[in-house]
Amino acid sequence: MNKFLIKEVDLVKKSTKNGNIDINVALAIDENYITPSGVLLFSILENNKDLNIHFHIFTTCCELDKFINFKKFQSNITIYLLNEDYFSSLQTPGHFTSAIYYRIAIPSILQNRVKNVLYIDADVLCIGSLEEFNKIDISDYYIAAVEDLGMIREDIVALGISGKYFNSGVMFMNVEKWVSENIFEKFMVLVNDRIFEYPDQDALNILLNNKVLYVSNCFNHFKELNSEQAKLIHYVGWLKPWSMAAENNDKYLRYYRMSPFSEIPLHRPNTYKLAKMLAKKYRKNKRYRDYIKWYCLYLVMKIKHKIK
Structure with missing residues:
Protein backbone atom coordinates (compact mmCIF):
# COMPACT_ATOMS: atom_id res chain seq x y z
CA MET A 1 0.00 0.00 0.00
CA ASN A 2 1.25 3.51 -0.70
CA LYS A 3 1.44 6.37 1.76
CA PHE A 4 -2.19 7.51 1.54
CA LEU A 5 -3.99 4.20 0.90
CA ILE A 6 -4.86 1.98 3.88
CA LYS A 7 -6.65 -0.82 2.04
CA GLU A 8 -8.91 -1.59 -0.89
CA VAL A 9 -11.95 -3.83 -1.02
CA ASP A 10 -13.88 -5.21 -3.99
CA LEU A 11 -17.35 -4.49 -2.64
CA VAL A 12 -19.16 -5.60 -5.79
CA LYS A 13 -17.39 -7.74 -8.38
CA LYS A 14 -19.18 -8.90 -11.53
CA SER A 15 -17.93 -10.91 -14.44
CA THR A 16 -18.24 -8.78 -17.57
CA LYS A 17 -18.60 -9.73 -21.20
CA ASN A 18 -15.15 -10.58 -22.60
CA GLY A 19 -13.73 -9.43 -19.26
CA ASN A 20 -13.72 -5.85 -20.54
CA ILE A 21 -14.54 -2.66 -18.66
CA ASP A 22 -16.03 0.01 -20.89
CA ILE A 23 -15.38 2.93 -18.56
CA ASN A 24 -13.80 3.53 -15.16
CA VAL A 25 -15.57 6.06 -12.95
CA ALA A 26 -14.06 7.48 -9.76
CA LEU A 27 -15.70 9.23 -6.81
CA ALA A 28 -14.00 10.78 -3.78
CA ILE A 29 -16.21 11.18 -0.70
CA ASP A 30 -16.37 11.54 3.05
CA GLU A 31 -19.27 10.62 5.36
CA ASN A 32 -21.23 13.72 4.30
CA TYR A 33 -21.60 12.50 0.72
CA ILE A 34 -22.46 8.81 1.05
CA THR A 35 -26.13 9.20 0.05
CA PRO A 36 -25.47 11.69 -2.79
CA SER A 37 -22.78 9.40 -4.20
CA GLY A 38 -25.29 6.52 -4.11
CA VAL A 39 -27.79 8.59 -6.08
CA LEU A 40 -25.04 9.48 -8.56
CA LEU A 41 -24.10 5.81 -9.03
CA PHE A 42 -27.72 4.87 -9.54
CA SER A 43 -28.24 7.62 -12.12
CA ILE A 44 -25.13 6.50 -14.03
CA LEU A 45 -26.27 2.87 -14.08
CA GLU A 46 -29.81 3.78 -15.12
CA ASN A 47 -28.54 5.71 -18.15
CA ASN A 48 -25.69 3.39 -19.14
CA LYS A 49 -27.18 -0.09 -19.05
CA ASP A 50 -25.19 -1.09 -22.13
CA LEU A 51 -21.82 -0.31 -20.51
CA ASN A 52 -19.67 -2.36 -18.17
CA ILE A 53 -18.60 0.16 -15.54
CA HIS A 54 -16.02 -0.14 -12.80
CA PHE A 55 -16.68 2.34 -9.99
CA HIS A 56 -13.71 3.33 -7.83
CA ILE A 57 -14.78 5.01 -4.58
CA PHE A 58 -12.04 6.81 -2.63
CA THR A 59 -13.02 7.60 0.93
CA THR A 60 -12.06 7.79 4.60
CA CYS A 61 -15.47 6.41 5.64
CA CYS A 62 -15.87 2.74 6.58
CA GLU A 63 -19.69 2.61 6.58
CA LEU A 64 -20.38 1.86 2.92
CA ASP A 65 -22.48 -1.31 3.20
CA LYS A 66 -25.36 0.43 1.45
CA PHE A 67 -23.51 0.08 -1.85
CA ILE A 68 -24.07 -3.69 -1.68
CA ASN A 69 -27.52 -2.89 -3.09
CA PHE A 70 -25.84 -2.26 -6.44
CA LYS A 71 -25.05 -5.97 -6.84
CA LYS A 72 -28.01 -6.42 -9.18
CA PHE A 73 -26.38 -4.11 -11.73
CA GLN A 74 -23.72 -5.15 -14.23
CA SER A 75 -20.92 -3.18 -12.61
CA ASN A 76 -17.92 -3.46 -10.33
CA ILE A 77 -17.40 -1.36 -7.21
CA THR A 78 -14.03 -1.10 -5.47
CA ILE A 79 -13.61 0.85 -2.24
CA TYR A 80 -10.26 2.52 -1.47
CA LEU A 81 -9.91 3.45 2.19
CA LEU A 82 -7.64 6.47 2.47
CA ASN A 83 -5.47 7.69 5.33
CA GLU A 84 -7.26 10.82 6.58
CA ASP A 85 -4.14 12.03 8.40
CA TYR A 86 -2.40 12.53 5.07
CA PHE A 87 -4.95 15.16 3.98
CA SER A 88 -6.27 16.65 7.23
CA SER A 89 -3.55 19.31 7.56
CA LEU A 90 -4.25 20.88 4.15
CA GLN A 91 -6.14 24.17 3.87
CA THR A 92 -9.95 23.93 3.91
CA PRO A 93 -11.51 27.41 3.58
CA GLY A 94 -15.23 28.06 3.97
CA HIS A 95 -17.48 25.00 3.73
CA PHE A 96 -14.77 22.75 2.27
CA THR A 97 -13.44 19.63 4.01
CA SER A 98 -10.25 17.69 3.39
CA ALA A 99 -12.28 15.41 1.08
CA ILE A 100 -11.65 17.89 -1.75
CA TYR A 101 -8.09 16.53 -1.91
CA TYR A 102 -8.91 12.83 -2.24
CA ARG A 103 -9.35 13.16 -6.02
CA ILE A 104 -5.73 14.30 -6.40
CA ALA A 105 -4.51 10.86 -5.28
CA ILE A 106 -6.70 8.89 -7.70
CA PRO A 107 -4.18 8.52 -10.58
CA SER A 108 -1.40 7.51 -8.21
CA ILE A 109 -3.52 4.69 -6.80
CA LEU A 110 -4.91 3.53 -10.16
CA GLN A 111 -1.62 3.69 -12.08
CA ASN A 112 -0.78 0.52 -14.03
CA ARG A 113 -4.43 -0.56 -13.73
CA VAL A 114 -6.36 1.83 -15.95
CA LYS A 115 -5.41 4.17 -18.77
CA ASN A 116 -8.09 6.81 -18.20
CA VAL A 117 -10.60 7.38 -15.40
CA LEU A 118 -13.62 9.65 -15.25
CA TYR A 119 -13.71 11.51 -11.94
CA ILE A 120 -17.14 12.89 -10.92
CA ASP A 121 -18.09 14.95 -7.85
CA ALA A 122 -20.81 13.45 -5.65
CA ASP A 123 -23.08 16.50 -6.17
CA VAL A 124 -23.49 15.53 -9.82
CA LEU A 125 -26.39 13.69 -11.47
CA CYS A 126 -26.07 11.62 -14.64
CA ILE A 127 -28.98 11.94 -17.08
CA GLY A 128 -27.35 10.60 -20.25
CA SER A 129 -24.84 8.18 -21.70
CA LEU A 130 -21.15 8.39 -20.76
CA GLU A 131 -20.03 6.34 -23.75
CA GLU A 132 -18.83 9.47 -25.53
CA PHE A 133 -15.91 9.75 -23.10
CA ASN A 134 -14.41 6.69 -24.80
CA LYS A 135 -14.22 8.74 -28.00
CA ILE A 136 -12.28 11.59 -26.38
CA ASP A 137 -8.54 11.39 -27.09
CA ILE A 138 -6.58 12.82 -24.17
CA SER A 139 -3.25 11.18 -24.98
CA ASP A 140 -1.64 14.64 -25.25
CA TYR A 141 -3.46 16.16 -22.28
CA TYR A 142 -3.60 15.63 -18.53
CA ILE A 143 -7.40 15.82 -18.41
CA ALA A 144 -10.50 16.67 -20.39
CA ALA A 145 -12.79 19.07 -18.54
CA VAL A 146 -15.38 21.82 -18.93
CA GLU A 147 -14.56 25.52 -18.75
CA ASP A 148 -15.90 27.22 -15.61
CA LEU A 149 -17.49 30.35 -17.06
CA GLY A 150 -18.61 31.43 -13.61
CA MET A 151 -15.07 32.48 -12.72
CA ILE A 152 -14.09 36.13 -13.03
CA ARG A 153 -11.30 36.67 -15.57
CA GLU A 154 -9.36 38.99 -13.25
CA ASP A 155 -9.29 36.27 -10.59
CA ILE A 156 -8.02 33.73 -13.12
CA VAL A 157 -5.22 36.04 -14.24
CA ALA A 158 -4.34 36.74 -10.58
CA LEU A 159 -3.67 33.02 -10.16
CA GLY A 160 -1.10 33.23 -12.95
CA ILE A 161 -3.25 31.34 -15.46
CA SER A 162 -2.94 32.46 -19.07
CA GLY A 163 -5.50 30.10 -20.56
CA LYS A 164 -8.98 28.97 -19.63
CA TYR A 165 -10.08 27.88 -16.15
CA PHE A 166 -11.78 24.49 -15.73
CA ASN A 167 -14.19 23.14 -13.15
CA SER A 168 -12.66 20.15 -11.33
CA GLY A 169 -16.03 18.53 -10.53
CA VAL A 170 -15.81 16.38 -13.67
CA MET A 171 -12.40 15.38 -15.01
CA PHE A 172 -11.52 12.70 -17.56
CA MET A 173 -8.04 11.93 -16.31
CA ASN A 174 -5.02 10.65 -18.23
CA VAL A 175 -3.63 8.44 -15.45
CA GLU A 176 -0.23 7.69 -16.98
CA LYS A 177 0.54 11.31 -17.89
CA TRP A 178 -0.65 12.56 -14.47
CA VAL A 179 1.67 10.12 -12.68
CA SER A 180 4.68 10.51 -15.01
CA GLU A 181 4.63 14.29 -14.54
CA ASN A 182 4.36 13.98 -10.73
CA ILE A 183 1.17 16.08 -10.55
CA PHE A 184 0.34 14.81 -7.06
CA GLU A 185 3.70 15.84 -5.63
CA LYS A 186 3.63 19.21 -7.41
CA PHE A 187 0.10 19.79 -6.15
CA MET A 188 1.10 19.15 -2.54
CA VAL A 189 3.96 21.63 -2.78
CA LEU A 190 1.74 24.30 -4.32
CA VAL A 191 -1.23 23.93 -1.98
CA ASN A 192 1.10 24.17 1.02
CA ASP A 193 2.82 27.23 -0.40
CA ARG A 194 -0.16 29.47 -1.28
CA ILE A 195 -3.62 30.25 0.09
CA PHE A 196 -6.47 29.64 -2.37
CA GLU A 197 -10.19 30.38 -2.42
CA TYR A 198 -10.85 27.02 -4.10
CA PRO A 199 -7.73 25.07 -3.09
CA ASP A 200 -8.00 21.88 -5.13
CA GLN A 201 -9.45 23.57 -8.22
CA ASP A 202 -7.19 26.63 -8.22
CA ALA A 203 -4.02 24.60 -7.71
CA LEU A 204 -4.93 22.12 -10.44
CA ASN A 205 -5.69 24.94 -12.86
CA ILE A 206 -2.26 26.41 -12.22
CA LEU A 207 -0.47 23.09 -12.66
CA LEU A 208 -2.43 22.00 -15.74
CA ASN A 209 -2.52 25.44 -17.41
CA ASN A 210 -2.84 25.01 -21.21
CA LYS A 211 -2.65 21.21 -20.85
CA VAL A 212 -6.40 20.60 -20.64
CA LEU A 213 -8.70 19.44 -23.44
CA TYR A 214 -11.89 21.48 -23.10
CA VAL A 215 -15.10 19.65 -23.95
CA SER A 216 -18.80 20.51 -24.20
CA ASN A 217 -20.52 21.74 -21.05
CA CYS A 218 -23.07 18.94 -21.51
CA PHE A 219 -20.52 16.89 -19.55
CA ASN A 220 -20.61 19.32 -16.59
CA HIS A 221 -23.77 21.44 -16.76
CA PHE A 222 -23.86 23.74 -13.75
CA LYS A 223 -27.58 23.70 -12.93
CA GLU A 224 -30.70 21.65 -13.54
CA LEU A 225 -32.38 24.46 -15.48
CA ASN A 226 -31.98 24.20 -19.27
CA SER A 227 -30.27 20.82 -18.90
CA GLU A 228 -32.16 18.99 -21.65
CA GLN A 229 -28.98 18.31 -23.64
CA ALA A 230 -26.80 17.61 -20.60
CA LYS A 231 -25.18 14.29 -19.77
CA LEU A 232 -24.04 15.35 -16.29
CA ILE A 233 -25.71 18.00 -14.12
CA HIS A 234 -23.46 19.55 -11.48
CA TYR A 235 -25.32 21.15 -8.58
CA VAL A 236 -22.70 23.78 -7.77
CA GLY A 237 -23.26 26.15 -4.87
CA TRP A 238 -23.81 25.69 -1.17
CA LEU A 239 -27.49 24.56 -1.27
CA LYS A 240 -27.50 20.99 -2.54
CA PRO A 241 -30.41 19.17 -4.21
CA TRP A 242 -30.80 16.74 -1.30
CA SER A 243 -31.83 19.62 0.96
CA MET A 244 -35.57 19.97 1.61
CA ALA A 245 -35.16 23.70 0.97
CA ALA A 246 -33.65 23.26 -2.50
CA GLU A 247 -35.54 24.22 -5.64
CA ASN A 248 -34.98 23.36 -9.30
CA ASN A 249 -34.07 19.80 -8.32
CA ASP A 250 -36.93 17.77 -9.83
CA LYS A 251 -34.62 15.57 -11.91
CA TYR A 252 -32.43 14.88 -8.92
CA LEU A 253 -35.41 13.92 -6.74
CA ARG A 254 -36.69 11.54 -9.41
CA TYR A 255 -33.46 9.51 -9.33
CA TYR A 256 -33.18 9.82 -5.55
CA ARG A 257 -36.65 8.27 -5.11
CA MET A 258 -35.81 5.36 -7.43
CA SER A 259 -32.40 4.71 -5.88
CA PRO A 260 -31.47 2.28 -3.06
CA PHE A 261 -31.00 5.38 -0.89
CA SER A 262 -34.58 6.63 -1.09
CA GLU A 263 -35.43 5.70 2.50
CA ILE A 264 -32.73 8.07 3.77
CA PRO A 265 -34.55 11.39 4.35
CA LEU A 266 -33.63 14.60 2.59
CA HIS A 267 -31.73 17.06 4.77
Whole structure:
Protein backbone atom coordinates (compact mmCIF):
# COMPACT_ATOMS: atom_id res chain seq x y z
CA MET A 1 0.00 0.00 0.00
CA ASN A 2 1.25 3.51 -0.70
CA LYS A 3 1.44 6.37 1.76
CA PHE A 4 -2.19 7.51 1.54
CA LEU A 5 -3.99 4.20 0.90
CA ILE A 6 -4.86 1.98 3.88
CA LYS A 7 -6.65 -0.82 2.04
CA GLU A 8 -8.91 -1.59 -0.89
CA VAL A 9 -11.95 -3.83 -1.02
CA ASP A 10 -13.88 -5.21 -3.99
CA LEU A 11 -17.35 -4.49 -2.64
CA VAL A 12 -19.16 -5.60 -5.79
CA LYS A 13 -17.39 -7.74 -8.38
CA LYS A 14 -19.18 -8.90 -11.53
CA SER A 15 -17.93 -10.91 -14.44
CA THR A 16 -18.24 -8.78 -17.57
CA LYS A 17 -18.60 -9.73 -21.20
CA ASN A 18 -15.15 -10.58 -22.60
CA GLY A 19 -13.73 -9.43 -19.26
CA ASN A 20 -13.72 -5.85 -20.54
CA ILE A 21 -14.54 -2.66 -18.66
CA ASP A 22 -16.03 0.01 -20.89
CA ILE A 23 -15.38 2.93 -18.56
CA ASN A 24 -13.80 3.53 -15.16
CA VAL A 25 -15.57 6.06 -12.95
CA ALA A 26 -14.06 7.48 -9.76
CA LEU A 27 -15.70 9.23 -6.81
CA ALA A 28 -14.00 10.78 -3.78
CA ILE A 29 -16.21 11.18 -0.70
CA ASP A 30 -16.37 11.54 3.05
CA GLU A 31 -19.27 10.62 5.36
CA ASN A 32 -21.23 13.72 4.30
CA TYR A 33 -21.60 12.50 0.72
CA ILE A 34 -22.46 8.81 1.05
CA THR A 35 -26.13 9.20 0.05
CA PRO A 36 -25.47 11.69 -2.79
CA SER A 37 -22.78 9.40 -4.20
CA GLY A 38 -25.29 6.52 -4.11
CA VAL A 39 -27.79 8.59 -6.08
CA LEU A 40 -25.04 9.48 -8.56
CA LEU A 41 -24.10 5.81 -9.03
CA PHE A 42 -27.72 4.87 -9.54
CA SER A 43 -28.24 7.62 -12.12
CA ILE A 44 -25.13 6.50 -14.03
CA LEU A 45 -26.27 2.87 -14.08
CA GLU A 46 -29.81 3.78 -15.12
CA ASN A 47 -28.54 5.71 -18.15
CA ASN A 48 -25.69 3.39 -19.14
CA LYS A 49 -27.18 -0.09 -19.05
CA ASP A 50 -25.19 -1.09 -22.13
CA LEU A 51 -21.82 -0.31 -20.51
CA ASN A 52 -19.67 -2.36 -18.17
CA ILE A 53 -18.60 0.16 -15.54
CA HIS A 54 -16.02 -0.14 -12.80
CA PHE A 55 -16.68 2.34 -9.99
CA HIS A 56 -13.71 3.33 -7.83
CA ILE A 57 -14.78 5.01 -4.58
CA PHE A 58 -12.04 6.81 -2.63
CA THR A 59 -13.02 7.60 0.93
CA THR A 60 -12.06 7.79 4.60
CA CYS A 61 -15.47 6.41 5.64
CA CYS A 62 -15.87 2.74 6.58
CA GLU A 63 -19.69 2.61 6.58
CA LEU A 64 -20.38 1.86 2.92
CA ASP A 65 -22.48 -1.31 3.20
CA LYS A 66 -25.36 0.43 1.45
CA PHE A 67 -23.51 0.08 -1.85
CA ILE A 68 -24.07 -3.69 -1.68
CA ASN A 69 -27.52 -2.89 -3.09
CA PHE A 70 -25.84 -2.26 -6.44
CA LYS A 71 -25.05 -5.97 -6.84
CA LYS A 72 -28.01 -6.42 -9.18
CA PHE A 73 -26.38 -4.11 -11.73
CA GLN A 74 -23.72 -5.15 -14.23
CA SER A 75 -20.92 -3.18 -12.61
CA ASN A 76 -17.92 -3.46 -10.33
CA ILE A 77 -17.40 -1.36 -7.21
CA THR A 78 -14.03 -1.10 -5.47
CA ILE A 79 -13.61 0.85 -2.24
CA TYR A 80 -10.26 2.52 -1.47
CA LEU A 81 -9.91 3.45 2.19
CA LEU A 82 -7.64 6.47 2.47
CA ASN A 83 -5.47 7.69 5.33
CA GLU A 84 -7.26 10.82 6.58
CA ASP A 85 -4.14 12.03 8.40
CA TYR A 86 -2.40 12.53 5.07
CA PHE A 87 -4.95 15.16 3.98
CA SER A 88 -6.27 16.65 7.23
CA SER A 89 -3.55 19.31 7.56
CA LEU A 90 -4.25 20.88 4.15
CA GLN A 91 -6.14 24.17 3.87
CA THR A 92 -9.95 23.93 3.91
CA PRO A 93 -11.51 27.41 3.58
CA GLY A 94 -15.23 28.06 3.97
CA HIS A 95 -17.48 25.00 3.73
CA PHE A 96 -14.77 22.75 2.27
CA THR A 97 -13.44 19.63 4.01
CA SER A 98 -10.25 17.69 3.39
CA ALA A 99 -12.28 15.41 1.08
CA ILE A 100 -11.65 17.89 -1.75
CA TYR A 101 -8.09 16.53 -1.91
CA TYR A 102 -8.91 12.83 -2.24
CA ARG A 103 -9.35 13.16 -6.02
CA ILE A 104 -5.73 14.30 -6.40
CA ALA A 105 -4.51 10.86 -5.28
CA ILE A 106 -6.70 8.89 -7.70
CA PRO A 107 -4.18 8.52 -10.58
CA SER A 108 -1.40 7.51 -8.21
CA ILE A 109 -3.52 4.69 -6.80
CA LEU A 110 -4.91 3.53 -10.16
CA GLN A 111 -1.62 3.69 -12.08
CA ASN A 112 -0.78 0.52 -14.03
CA ARG A 113 -4.43 -0.56 -13.73
CA VAL A 114 -6.36 1.83 -15.95
CA LYS A 115 -5.41 4.17 -18.77
CA ASN A 116 -8.09 6.81 -18.20
CA VAL A 117 -10.60 7.38 -15.40
CA LEU A 118 -13.62 9.65 -15.25
CA TYR A 119 -13.71 11.51 -11.94
CA ILE A 120 -17.14 12.89 -10.92
CA ASP A 121 -18.09 14.95 -7.85
CA ALA A 122 -20.81 13.45 -5.65
CA ASP A 123 -23.08 16.50 -6.17
CA VAL A 124 -23.49 15.53 -9.82
CA LEU A 125 -26.39 13.69 -11.47
CA CYS A 126 -26.07 11.62 -14.64
CA ILE A 127 -28.98 11.94 -17.08
CA GLY A 128 -27.35 10.60 -20.25
CA SER A 129 -24.84 8.18 -21.70
CA LEU A 130 -21.15 8.39 -20.76
CA GLU A 131 -20.03 6.34 -23.75
CA GLU A 132 -18.83 9.47 -25.53
CA PHE A 133 -15.91 9.75 -23.10
CA ASN A 134 -14.41 6.69 -24.80
CA LYS A 135 -14.22 8.74 -28.00
CA ILE A 136 -12.28 11.59 -26.38
CA ASP A 137 -8.54 11.39 -27.09
CA ILE A 138 -6.58 12.82 -24.17
CA SER A 139 -3.25 11.18 -24.98
CA ASP A 140 -1.64 14.64 -25.25
CA TYR A 141 -3.46 16.16 -22.28
CA TYR A 142 -3.60 15.63 -18.53
CA ILE A 143 -7.40 15.82 -18.41
CA ALA A 144 -10.50 16.67 -20.39
CA ALA A 145 -12.79 19.07 -18.54
CA VAL A 146 -15.38 21.82 -18.93
CA GLU A 147 -14.56 25.52 -18.75
CA ASP A 148 -15.90 27.22 -15.61
CA LEU A 149 -17.49 30.35 -17.06
CA GLY A 150 -18.61 31.43 -13.61
CA MET A 151 -15.07 32.48 -12.72
CA ILE A 152 -14.09 36.13 -13.03
CA ARG A 153 -11.30 36.67 -15.57
CA GLU A 154 -9.36 38.99 -13.25
CA ASP A 155 -9.29 36.27 -10.59
CA ILE A 156 -8.02 33.73 -13.12
CA VAL A 157 -5.22 36.04 -14.24
CA ALA A 158 -4.34 36.74 -10.58
CA LEU A 159 -3.67 33.02 -10.16
CA GLY A 160 -1.10 33.23 -12.95
CA ILE A 161 -3.25 31.34 -15.46
CA SER A 162 -2.94 32.46 -19.07
CA GLY A 163 -5.50 30.10 -20.56
CA LYS A 164 -8.98 28.97 -19.63
CA TYR A 165 -10.08 27.88 -16.15
CA PHE A 166 -11.78 24.49 -15.73
CA ASN A 167 -14.19 23.14 -13.15
CA SER A 168 -12.66 20.15 -11.33
CA GLY A 169 -16.03 18.53 -10.53
CA VAL A 170 -15.81 16.38 -13.67
CA MET A 171 -12.40 15.38 -15.01
CA PHE A 172 -11.52 12.70 -17.56
CA MET A 173 -8.04 11.93 -16.31
CA ASN A 174 -5.02 10.65 -18.23
CA VAL A 175 -3.63 8.44 -15.45
CA GLU A 176 -0.23 7.69 -16.98
CA LYS A 177 0.54 11.31 -17.89
CA TRP A 178 -0.65 12.56 -14.47
CA VAL A 179 1.67 10.12 -12.68
CA SER A 180 4.68 10.51 -15.01
CA GLU A 181 4.63 14.29 -14.54
CA ASN A 182 4.36 13.98 -10.73
CA ILE A 183 1.17 16.08 -10.55
CA PHE A 184 0.34 14.81 -7.06
CA GLU A 185 3.70 15.84 -5.63
CA LYS A 186 3.63 19.21 -7.41
CA PHE A 187 0.10 19.79 -6.15
CA MET A 188 1.10 19.15 -2.54
CA VAL A 189 3.96 21.63 -2.78
CA LEU A 190 1.74 24.30 -4.32
CA VAL A 191 -1.23 23.93 -1.98
CA ASN A 192 1.10 24.17 1.02
CA ASP A 193 2.82 27.23 -0.40
CA ARG A 194 -0.16 29.47 -1.28
CA ILE A 195 -3.62 30.25 0.09
CA PHE A 196 -6.47 29.64 -2.37
CA GLU A 197 -10.19 30.38 -2.42
CA TYR A 198 -10.85 27.02 -4.10
CA PRO A 199 -7.73 25.07 -3.09
CA ASP A 200 -8.00 21.88 -5.13
CA GLN A 201 -9.45 23.57 -8.22
CA ASP A 202 -7.19 26.63 -8.22
CA ALA A 203 -4.02 24.60 -7.71
CA LEU A 204 -4.93 22.12 -10.44
CA ASN A 205 -5.69 24.94 -12.86
CA ILE A 206 -2.26 26.41 -12.22
CA LEU A 207 -0.47 23.09 -12.66
CA LEU A 208 -2.43 22.00 -15.74
CA ASN A 209 -2.52 25.44 -17.41
CA ASN A 210 -2.84 25.01 -21.21
CA LYS A 211 -2.65 21.21 -20.85
CA VAL A 212 -6.40 20.60 -20.64
CA LEU A 213 -8.70 19.44 -23.44
CA TYR A 214 -11.89 21.48 -23.10
CA VAL A 215 -15.10 19.65 -23.95
CA SER A 216 -18.80 20.51 -24.20
CA ASN A 217 -20.52 21.74 -21.05
CA CYS A 218 -23.07 18.94 -21.51
CA PHE A 219 -20.52 16.89 -19.55
CA ASN A 220 -20.61 19.32 -16.59
CA HIS A 221 -23.77 21.44 -16.76
CA PHE A 222 -23.86 23.74 -13.75
CA LYS A 223 -27.58 23.70 -12.93
CA GLU A 224 -30.70 21.65 -13.54
CA LEU A 225 -32.38 24.46 -15.48
CA ASN A 226 -31.98 24.20 -19.27
CA SER A 227 -30.27 20.82 -18.90
CA GLU A 228 -32.16 18.99 -21.65
CA GLN A 229 -28.98 18.31 -23.64
CA ALA A 230 -26.80 17.61 -20.60
CA LYS A 231 -25.18 14.29 -19.77
CA LEU A 232 -24.04 15.35 -16.29
CA ILE A 233 -25.71 18.00 -14.12
CA HIS A 234 -23.46 19.55 -11.48
CA TYR A 235 -25.32 21.15 -8.58
CA VAL A 236 -22.70 23.78 -7.77
CA GLY A 237 -23.26 26.15 -4.87
CA TRP A 238 -23.81 25.69 -1.17
CA LEU A 239 -27.49 24.56 -1.27
CA LYS A 240 -27.50 20.99 -2.54
CA PRO A 241 -30.41 19.17 -4.21
CA TRP A 242 -30.80 16.74 -1.30
CA SER A 243 -31.83 19.62 0.96
CA MET A 244 -35.57 19.97 1.61
CA ALA A 245 -35.16 23.70 0.97
CA ALA A 246 -33.65 23.26 -2.50
CA GLU A 247 -35.54 24.22 -5.64
CA ASN A 248 -34.98 23.36 -9.30
CA ASN A 249 -34.07 19.80 -8.32
CA ASP A 250 -36.93 17.77 -9.83
CA LYS A 251 -34.62 15.57 -11.91
CA TYR A 252 -32.43 14.88 -8.92
CA LEU A 253 -35.41 13.92 -6.74
CA ARG A 254 -36.69 11.54 -9.41
CA TYR A 255 -33.46 9.51 -9.33
CA TYR A 256 -33.18 9.82 -5.55
CA ARG A 257 -36.65 8.27 -5.11
CA MET A 258 -35.81 5.36 -7.43
CA SER A 259 -32.40 4.71 -5.88
CA PRO A 260 -31.47 2.28 -3.06
CA PHE A 261 -31.00 5.38 -0.89
CA SER A 262 -34.58 6.63 -1.09
CA GLU A 263 -35.43 5.70 2.50
CA ILE A 264 -32.73 8.07 3.77
CA PRO A 265 -34.55 11.39 4.35
CA LEU A 266 -33.63 14.60 2.59
CA HIS A 267 -31.73 17.06 4.77
CA ARG A 268 -33.97 19.11 7.04
CA PRO A 269 -33.15 22.80 7.52
CA ASN A 270 -30.67 23.19 10.39
CA THR A 271 -30.59 27.00 10.37
CA TYR A 272 -33.35 29.59 10.57
CA LYS A 273 -32.41 30.91 7.13
CA LEU A 274 -32.91 27.50 5.55
CA ALA A 275 -36.18 27.06 7.46
CA LYS A 276 -37.40 30.36 6.02
CA MET A 277 -36.41 29.26 2.53
CA LEU A 278 -38.36 26.03 2.93
CA ALA A 279 -41.40 27.90 4.25
CA LYS A 280 -41.33 30.18 1.19
CA LYS A 281 -41.00 27.15 -1.08
CA TYR A 282 -44.13 25.57 0.44
CA ARG A 283 -46.05 28.83 0.15
CA LYS A 284 -45.04 29.14 -3.50
CA ASN A 285 -46.27 25.58 -4.12
CA LYS A 286 -49.54 26.30 -2.23
CA ARG A 287 -48.78 23.75 0.48
CA TYR A 288 -50.09 26.08 3.13
CA ARG A 289 -50.14 23.65 6.06
CA ASP A 290 -46.44 22.89 5.53
CA TYR A 291 -45.80 26.59 5.02
CA ILE A 292 -47.33 27.48 8.40
CA LYS A 293 -45.41 24.67 10.12
CA TRP A 294 -42.04 25.72 8.74
CA TYR A 295 -42.64 29.43 9.15
CA CYS A 296 -43.33 28.83 12.84
CA LEU A 297 -40.20 26.69 13.07
CA TYR A 298 -38.26 29.46 11.34
CA LEU A 299 -39.42 32.00 13.96
CA VAL A 300 -38.48 29.67 16.82
CA MET A 301 -35.05 28.93 15.32
CA LYS A 302 -34.40 32.61 14.71
CA ILE A 303 -35.27 33.55 18.30
CA LYS A 304 -33.00 30.80 19.65
CA HIS A 305 -30.19 31.98 17.39
CA LYS A 306 -30.48 35.58 18.64
CA ILE A 307 -30.55 34.49 22.30
CA LYS A 308 -27.20 32.69 21.96
